[in-house]
Every structure is written in structure tokens, then in C-alpha cells.
Amino acid sequence: MTGVSVLRDNSAVEESLAKARTLPYSWYTDPGVLATERERVFNQYWLYLGHVGQVANPGDFFTVNVNNIPVVVTRDTSGDIHTLVNVCRHRGAEVIVEPKGNCRALQCHYHAWTYGLDGRLVSAPRSRQEPGFDKGDFPLRRVRTEVYGPFIFGTLNDEAPTLTEYLGEMPAIVERTGIRLDALRHRERREYLVKANWKIVVENFLECYHCTVAHPTFADVVDLDTYFLEEFEYFSTQGAPATEAYGGTDQQVREGRYNYLWPSFMLNIYPGPGNVSTNVIIPVDHETTLAVYDFFYEEAVSAEDEKAVTDLINLVMEEDIVLCESVQRGVASGVYEQGKLMTTHEHAVAHFQRLVNRSLAR
Numbered sequence: 001m002t003g004v005s006v007l008r009d010n011s012a013v014e015e016s017l018a019k020a021r022t023l024p025y026s027w028y029t030d031p032g033v034l035a036t037e038r039e040r041v042f043n044q045y046w047l048y049l050g051h052v053g054q055v056a057n058p059g060d061f062f063t064v065n066v067n068n069i070p071v072v073v074t075r076d077t078s079g080d081i082h083t084l085v086n087v088c089r090h091r092g093a094e095v096i097v098e099p100k101g102n103c104r105a106l107q108c109h110y111h112a113w114t115y116g117l118d119g120r121l122v123s124a125p126r127s128r129q130e131p132g133f134d135k136g137d138f139p140l141r142r143v144r145t146e147v148y149g150p151f152i153f154g155t156l157n158d159e160a161p162t163l164t165e166y167l168g169e170m171p172a173i174v175e176r177t178g179i180r181l182d183a184l185r186h187r188e189r190r191e192y193l194v195k196a197n198w199k200i201v202v203e204n205f206l207e208c209y210h211c212t213v214a215h216p217t218f219a220d221v222v223d224l225d226t227y228f229l230e231e232f233e234y235f236s237t238q239g240a241p242a243t244e245a246y247g248g249t250d251q252q253v254r255e256g257r258y259n260y261l262w263p264s265f266m267l268n269i270y271p272g273p274g275n276v277s278t279n280v281i282i283p284v285d286h287e288t289t290l291a292v293y294d295f296f297y298e299e300a301v302s303a304e305d306e307k308a309v310t311d312l313i314n315l316v317m318e319e320d321i322v323l324c325e326s327v328q329r330g331v332a333s334g335v336y337e338q339g340k341l342m343t344t345h346e347h348a349v350a351h352f353q354r355l356v357n358r359s360l361a362r
């Protein structure tokens with residue numbers, strides 16, 4: 001199936017989703033569908049770029065690939081954070097090739113065109129000899145950037161709602177868990193490569209129907225009998241109180257709360273000390289996904305308490321990778337056209353699949 005036929009089939013898929021059937025399995029195995037998703041999903045909404053600790057001081061920068069577009073995030077001398085497309089206006093080299101650093105200006109490693117930390121072109125060697133050359137004509141393209149707590153988001157869509165509008169009720173839900181975002185400090189990043197389509201990885205996150213059978217350790221931590229899921233416009237949230245065995249009531253955070261922001265950002269809070277882990281889902285190709293976890297803890301959390309939570313998250317992720325890769329092999333077999341969702345336990349998956357279908361149809 002190509003991007004064009006995705007468009008044509010949209011209303012049939014919408015009807016099928018209303019009957020609690022899944023998206024067509026061909027959408028998980030076709031490079032043409034991913035190409036359409038890159039354009040209509042990933043280039044249209046807010047994406048997580050990194051955290052403020054990566055640009056703590058004036059002149060700090062880091063580079064990141066956003067939907068196959070190289071970008072650089074900087075902090076200027078007035079403290080403002082900028083996100084710039086990291087592609088030189090001269091001949092198209094990446095301006096900055098280091099993953100991170102500190103500098104007074106961004107100098108291209110090819111012919112040394114030099115840009116300010118806000119993207120203005122400030123100098124180009126021998127440009128005075130060039131007739132009619134105006135530096136004002138060649139700034140780096142700016143990417144809309146907003147910050148929520150320690151999390152930096154950007155979008156390539158100049159028409160997108162503000163990040164605050166986009167997040168909706170999510171910050172209030174996070175705050176009610178007892179987490180103080182301003183007290184969080186980044187401790188660690190871990191990356192997991194999953195041999196599965198990005199949608200399989202998201203869908204696996206969006207239900208706990210599999211938790212009893214696939215995550216026995218997690219099942220001891222949160223009370224799966226009272227597990228809930230709730231959908232909003234661009235996000236869904238799920239979780240449950242800590243089990244008594246996990247000592248829920250003495251802890252700063254007494255519930256597990258797992259939030260998903262369309263299309264590719266997850267914000268996890270586990271019962272226990274002040275902790276947040278973010279998980280970004282990045283399609284590498286139509287059957288490979290990179291999951292990037294950033295682990296944040298409040299400053300006072302000990303290394304021992306940190307390790308207990310990080311180890312649990314790592315265990316759950318390793319168990320999930322086995323499941324996702326198995327699903328990819330199954331849907332790629334071509335034997336069945338689609339699956340069946342359990343409406344009482346998989347409505348957040350259905351919400352996600354509707355967002356996919358409606359975005360592709362635009």
C-alpha cells in the first residue's frame with residue numbers, strides 16, 4: 001500500500017475502527033505508509049527534543065535528528081532557548097557536527113559560515129567580495145520551541161496550537177501525582193532499538209491488558225485490579241495506585257501514572273520517590289524503532305532509590321521489546337488483515353489508531 005491508497009481507504013478504516021477492529025496490518029509493514037506518517041504526523045505536531053539540563057548555560061548546544069531533519073538546540077546569552085535547522089544555508093552541510101558543546105557562535109565545519117545562537121548569519125568568509133550578498137537573506141530556519149517543566153519541545157508546523165493548548169489537562173494530571181517538575185534533575189539516558197514499527201511500540205504502551213501475563217514484577221508494584229485509562233484530545237493517561245506490598249502510602253508518589261502525548265512522547269511516573277522517565281518513540285524505518293528514555297529524579301533522591309526505579313523500568317521495557325518484535329513478525333506474515341481490540345481495556349489504543357487514521361487522511 002502506498003501513501004496515496006492510505007488516503008483513499010481512510011473512511012473505510014474509520015468505520016472499521018468504530019467496530020473495534022485495528023488499523024490494517026499493512027500499515028505496519030509498508031515504507032510508503034511511514035513516508036506519509038513522517039509528513040502528516042511527525043512534521044505536524046509537537047515533538048520532544050531534549051531537556052533544559054542539556055542547555056544549562058549560555059552558549060550550550062546539542063544536536064538532534066527530528067524526523068530526519070538535523071536540528072541544533074541552543075541557549076543564547078540572554079538565556080533564551082532556540083531550535084534551528086542545522087543545515088547550512090551555503091551548500092547544505094550540517095553546520096554543527098558535534099552532539100553537544102558550548103560556543104559563542106555556530107560555525108559551519110565546511111566553509112566557516114558563522115551563525116549567531118539565534119540563527120542569524122553573522123559572517124561568511126570573503127562575502128564582501130560577493131556582489132549583492134546580504135547576510136540577512138540566509139538565516140538558519142527557526143523551529144518553534146516551547147518548554148514544559150524541564151522538557152523542550154519543538155514543532156515544524158507554524159500553524160500548530162501552542163504547546164500549552166496542546167498539552168491540555170496533562171500538566172494538572174502530572175502535578176496531582178505529587179511530582180515537582182522544577183525539582184527534577186536528569187540522571188541518565190538509555191536507548192533501546194526495537195525491531196518493530198513505531199505504532200506497535202506506542203500501542204504496546206497504551207494498554208495494560210498484557211501486564212498480568214507479561215510484566216509479573218510490575219504487577220507487584222501497581223494494583224492492576226483498579227488500573228484505569230482515560231483519553232483526551234492529544235493525549236491519554238493511565239495508571240493505578242501502588243500495591244500495599246510496594247509500600248505505596250509511605251512514598252512521595254503513591255500511584256503509577258503513564259501519560260502518552262501524541263504522537264511520540266511518553267511521561268512515566270512510578271510509585272516511589274520523585275521520579276519521571278520520558279520515552280520518545282522515533283521511527284528509524286518502517287520496521288525499526290528507537291526508544292529514547294531520559295530518567296529524571298528529584299534532587300534529594302538517593303542513588304539506591306534511583307536504581308530500584310530505573311531497574312524496574314528497564315525490566316518492563318525489555319519485556320515489552322520481546323512482545324513488540326513478536327507482533328511485528330505476526331503482522332508482517334500477511335496472513336490476517338487486521339486484529340480485534342478489547343473495548344474495555346484497549347480504548348487508548350483505539351484513540352491512538354483514530355489519531356493515526358485521521359492524520360493520514362488530511
Ligand code: FES
Nearest residue numbers: 088090091108111
Ligand atoms: S556548507 Fe556551510 S559554509 Fe559551506
Ligand SMILES: [Fe+2]
Nearest residue numbers: 204210215320
Ligand atoms: Fe508492557
